[in-house]
Amino acid sequence: MHPIYNYLRHRKDVSLLLAAFLLLAIALFNPKVPIKRNIYSYLFAVDISQSMNVLDKTINGKPVSRLVYTQDILHKLVSELPCGTNISIGLFAGVSVAALYTPIEVCENFDAINDTIDHFDWRNGWSGNSRIRASMPVLAKTIRSFPAPAQVVFFTDGEEAPKLHIFNRQDLTSFQGGDDWLFVGVGSDKGTPIPKYDEFNQLIGYWANESFAMQPGIAQISESNLGTRNDSVANGEGDRYLSKLDETYLKELSKEINGMYVRGDSVSTILGAMKKQKPARRDNANFELRWILASIAGVLFILAYLPKHPVLELKAQWRTLVSRRRTLKQTP
Known part of the structure; x- marks a missing residue:
């Protein structure tokens, strides 16, 4: 020697x-060496109800549906998130959000997450209802089933179907679990007809006003409560139900559960709101040394x-x- x-x-x-x-x-x-740091974990809940098929958004000057616009926003959002962030994708319909998988690391699973986003389809919905308010306790239960805590980012137009009234309005007075949940409003302020498609995704008409009609003073018992909206198709311009982003309602709902609301017009706006959310948890995380070693070499x-x-x-x-x-x- x-x-x-x-x-x-x-x-x-x-x-x-x-x-x-x-x-x-x-x-x-x-x-790798373990270090104590904030862990950011999210469930991106996406409304896939039929009102999300409304063509009132644009991408590069071309009209697109709210769902397609949400897909584009999510692709950009995922690409902006730092490595170490965990993401789950959930689909909302009826009164529940179905998580497709528990939160996974964004960089290691980048292609898989984007592939999931590419395959959003209103036909994946298991119910014709869109009961956002009633889904809050179910969503909280879904989060508790995860192996680790996660924050919620909910993309929706705020369309409740059937419409809320005194008999079907979920009481959230004692609701716990919505702290810092983020609602992202998707849609425009202008009322636009909701297209009706067949099982082959071919346009066959538009949803009629009577599909959303309420009987005042009594609980609504109809197909829309059982899982599908009224099957009527509007033939005339005046009979079409006009849907728009219900921003007032989403702000009210977010305030009621101690959450936040932001309009989903840009990725930077959504990221700014996400930064205000508390980290899902603080725990030991592995810090990779290979880039430091390679740089010194x-x-x-x-x-x-x-x-x-x-x-x-x-x-x-x-x-x-x-x-x-x-x-x-x-x-x-």
């Missing part, structure tokens, strides 16, 4: 290259090929250059 030590001590370049090689070899095993590699005294070397080269110029000038 003594001859090797003496050799390395006198050969700085070899020592640095050997150290760089060892660091790179260690980095290949992706070492790169610096050592550069230093191995630098002269022993770079400043003195530069000064010597400068003197040599100046001397050559003087000699050239003096030469006749």
Whole structure:
């Protein structure tokens, strides 16, 4: 060992290259150290009820449905989230949100998450109802079934079907679990007909006003309460039910459960609201060292090929250059 030590001590370049090689070899095993940090975990709940088929949003100047617009927003949102963030996707219909999987790390599962978003379809809905208010306790129960806590980001137009009245309005006075939940409003302020599609996604008409009509003073007992809206199709312009983003209702609901509301017009707006949400939990998380080790190895590699005294070397080269110029000038 003594001859090797003496050799390395006198050969700085070899020592640095050997150290760089060892660091790179260690980095290949992706070492990690546990550190205490905030864990951000989200359930993105997406309304897939038929009102989300309304064409009142635009992407690059082209009209799109609220659901397609939500897909575009989610793709951009997922790409902006930092590694280490955990995401679950849930579909909302009727009175419940079905989580497709428990929260998974966004970078390791980036393609899988985006593939899930690409396959949103109103035909995945298991109910024709859209009872957002009544879904709050069910959503809280879904979150509690996760192996770890998660925050909620709920994308919806705020359309309740059947319409709320005194007999079907869920009492949320004692509701717990909605702290810092975020509602993202999707849609426009202009009333637009709700298209009605068949099982092949072909337009066959528009939902009629009578499909959403309420009988005042009595509980509504109809197909819309049993899982499907009235099957009537509007033929005339005046009979069509006009749907719009119910921003007032979503603000009221978010305030009632101690949540937040933001209009989903831009990714930066949604991200800003998400930053105001408390982290899902604080726990030990693995911090990867491979990039630090690789960076140090790169610096050592550069230093191995630098002269022993770079400043003195530069000064010597400068003197040599100046001397050559003087000699050239003096030469006749």
